[in-house]
Amino acid sequence: MVPPTAVELPDHDFIVSKPLPVRRAAPKQKGSTHAYGTEKTEYLMDRNIHKAFPVIIRGKGNYLYTKDGRIILDTTTGAAVSCLGHGDKRVIQAIARQMETGITYLATSFFGNNTVEALCKELINGTDRQMARVYLTGSGSEAMEAAVKLSRQYFYEQDQNTRRVSYIAREGSYHGNTLGALGISGHVARRAPYLPFLMKNVHHVSSCNFYRQRQGRETTDAFVARKAAELDAKFQELGPETVIGFVAEPIVGAALGCVPYVPGYLKAMRKVCHKYGALFILDEVMCGMGRSGTLHAWQAEGVAPDLQTIGKGLGGGYQPIAAVLISKKVFDVFSDGSGQFVHGQTYQGMPIQAAAALEVQKIVREEKLCDNVRIQGDYLGQLLKQLLGNHPNVGDIRGMGLFWGLEFVKDRDTKEPFDPKIGVAQKIQELALSEPHNMTIYPGTGTAGGLSGDHVMLCPAYIVTKEDIHHIAHTTAAVVKEFFSHGL
Numbered sequence: 001m002v003p004p005t006a007v008e009l010p011d012h013d014f015i016v017s018k019p020l021p022v023r024r025a026a027p028k029q030k031g032s033t034h035a036y037g038t039e040k041t042e043y044l045m046d047r048n049i050h051k052a053f054p055v056i057i058r059g060k061g062n063y064l065y066t067k068d069g070r071i072i073l074d075t076t077t078g079a080a081v082s083c084l085g086h087g088d089k090r091v092i093q094a095i096a097r098q099m100e101t102g103i104t105y106l107a108t109s110f111f112g113n114n115t116v117e118a119l120c121k122e123l124i125n126g127t128d129r130q131m132a133r134v135y136l137t138g139s140g141s142e143a144m145e146a147a148v149k150l151s152r153q154y155f156y157e158q159d160q161n162t163r164r165v166s167y168i169a170r171e172g173s174y175h176g177n178t179l180g181a182l183g184i185s186g187h188v189a190r191r192a193p194y195l196p197f198l199m200k201n202v203h204h205v206s207s208c209n210f211y212r213q214r215q216g217r218e219t220t221d222a223f224v225a226r227k228a229a230e231l232d233a234k235f236q237e238l239g240p241e242t243v244i245g246f247v248a249e250p251i252v253g254a255a256l257g258c259v260p261y262v263p264g265y266l267k268a269m270r271k272v273c274h275k276y277g278a279l280f281i282l283d284e285v286m287c288g289m290g291r292s293g294t295l296h297a298w299q300a301e302g303v304a305p306d307l308q309t310i311g312k313g314l315g316g317g318y319q320p321i322a323a324v325l326i327s328k329k330v331f332d333v334f335s336d337g338s339g340q341f342v343h344g345q346t347y348q349g350m351p352i353q354a355a356a357a358l359e360v361q362k363i364v365r366e367e368k369l370c371d372n373v374r375i376q377g378d379y380l381g382q383l384l385k386q387l388l389g390n391h392p393n394v395g396d397i398r399g400m401g402l403f404w405g406l407e408f409v410k411d412r413d414t415k416e417p418f419d420p421k422i423g424v425a426q427k428i429q430e431l432a433l434s435e436p437h438n439m440t441i442y443p444g445t446g447t448a449g450g451l452s453g454d455h456v457m458l459c460p461a462y463i464v465t466k467e468d469i470h471h472i473a474h475t476t477a478a479v480v481k482e483f484f485s486h487g488l
C-alpha cells in the first residue's frame with residue numbers, strides 16, 4: 001500500500017463557524033413506519049413519495065448535520081455536485097458581493113455582465129483554449145438539450161436542406177431527464193415510461209465497459225478497435241451523411257457506476273466521427289470539472305471534443321448552473337452564418353450563478369485541487385481494492401480521481417447480477433446512512449444490461465484528506481461486509 005504524498009490543503013473557512021450541537025440519534029422506535037429522525041414530506045412532491053429522509057439543517061465541509069443531531073459524512077456530495085464541500089465561506093462571500101450589486105438576474109438578450117464574462121474566460125482557459133465559447137444553462141439536462149440543438153443547427157447553418165438528423169449515443173448512459181436529453185440517454189429504467197415521446201432519431205451503440213464486455217483475454221487495444229468498428233458500422237448502417245454526432249460520457253456516472261473509458265477509446269471514437277464529418281460530443285456533466293483528476297476528463301488523453309457539456313461541479317451546488325463548451329470549429333459556423341443560436345431560456349447566464357461558479361473554479365485552480373483529487377483518488381482506489389477486492393459479491397472496483405464505483409454480483413466468476421427485486425444497491429445506501437456508519441453512498445441499478453445489476457458510487461469533495469479517505473474506505477468496506485454477511 002503506497003500512502004498518498006501529502007498535499008498541503010489550505011485551511012478552508014466555512015460559513016458555520018460555531019461547533020454544532022450533537023446528540024446521538026435514538027434507535028428505531030417500535031411501531032414507527034420509518035426510522036427515527038427521518039421525516040416524510042407533506043407538501044413537497046418527492047421523487048419517492050413513500051420514503052422518509054433524515055432532515056438536514058446544516059452543512060460544513062464534508063459533513064451534513066441532521067435535525068436529530070447526527071453528523072453524516074457526505075461521501076457522494078449529492079450526485080457528485082458539492083465539490084468544495086458545504087458552506088465554503090469564500091464562495092458564499094462571492095455570492096453575497098454579487099447580491100450587493102443589486103444584480104442577481106439579467107436577461108442575456110438585452111444586457112452583458114462582467115462577472116458572467118469572467119466566468120466564461122475562466123472556463124475557456126481551463127480547456128487550455130481548446131474550446132472557444134461557453135453557452136450557459138441552469139442544469140445539465142438543459143446543457144444537453146442545448147448541445148443537441150447546437151449540433152443540429154451547426155449543420156443547418158451550412159445547408160438548410162441538410163440530411164443530418166440522427167444521433168449515435170451509447171447504451172447505459174444518462175444525459176438528463178428532459179425529453180431531448182432522455183432521448184439521447186441509454187438509461188433503460190428512466191426512459192421506460194416516456195418511450196412513446198422520445199426522439200426516434202437516436203441510435204445506440206454499446207458502452208465502453210471493459211469489466212462486462214471484454215472478450216476472453218482481449219487487450220485494451222483490441223477492445224478499443226472493436227468499439228471503433230462498432231461505431232463505424234453504425235454510421236454505415238444509418239448513412240454517414242445523416243448523422244449529426246456521437247454523444248458519450250467519458251466516465252459513465254450514475255447509469256453504470258463510474259465506468260471509465262479504456263485508454264485510446266476517446267481518440268478512436270473521435271476519429272470515426274471526423275471521418276464522416278460528424279461532431280464528437282462529450283457529456284462531462286458528472287465526470288468533469290475536476291472530478292476525474294483533470295479539470296476535464298478528456299484532458300487526461302488530450303482528446304478535445306467539438307462540443308462538451310459540464311454541470312454539477314461547475315457551481316459546486318452553490319448555484320444551479322451548467323454549460324456547453326463550444327469548439328472554434330462549431331462557433332465559426334455560427335459566427336460566419338446567421339450569428340444566432342435559435343434557443344434560449346429565462347434563467348441562463350445569471351450574474352448570481354456566475355459569481356458562485358467563478359469563485360468555485362478559482363478555488364479549484366488556485367488551490368490545485370485537481371492534484372488532491374488525483375492523489376486522494378488513487379489512495380481511495382487502492383484501499384477499496386485492498387479491503388474489498390476479494391469479497392465474493394464485489395465484482396468490480398473502478399474509477400478515476402474521486403469518482404469510484406463498486407459493482408455487486410451474485411457470482412464473481414459468471415458476473416451474474418442480483419435479482420433487482422432485492423434492491424441491493426438501495427439497501428446498502430440505507431445501511432451506510434444509518435447509525436453507526438452515518439455516511440452517504442450513491443446507489444444505482446441497471447449496471448448489467450439495463451434492468452438488473454447494482455452498483456454504488458463514492459464521489460467525495462475535492463478537499464478530502466488522507467484521513468477522510470481512510471475513513472470512507474473502511475466505512476464502505478464495513479457496510480458492504482455487514483450487508484452481505486446476512487446472506488441474500
Ligand SMILES: Cc1ncc(COP(=O)(O)O)c(C=O)c1O
Nearest residue numbers: 139140141174175176253285286
Ligand atoms: C452525465 C450526466 N449528464 C446530464 C445530467 C443531467 O444533469 P441535471 O440533473 O443537472 O439536469 C446528469 C445528471 O445526473 C449526468 O450525470
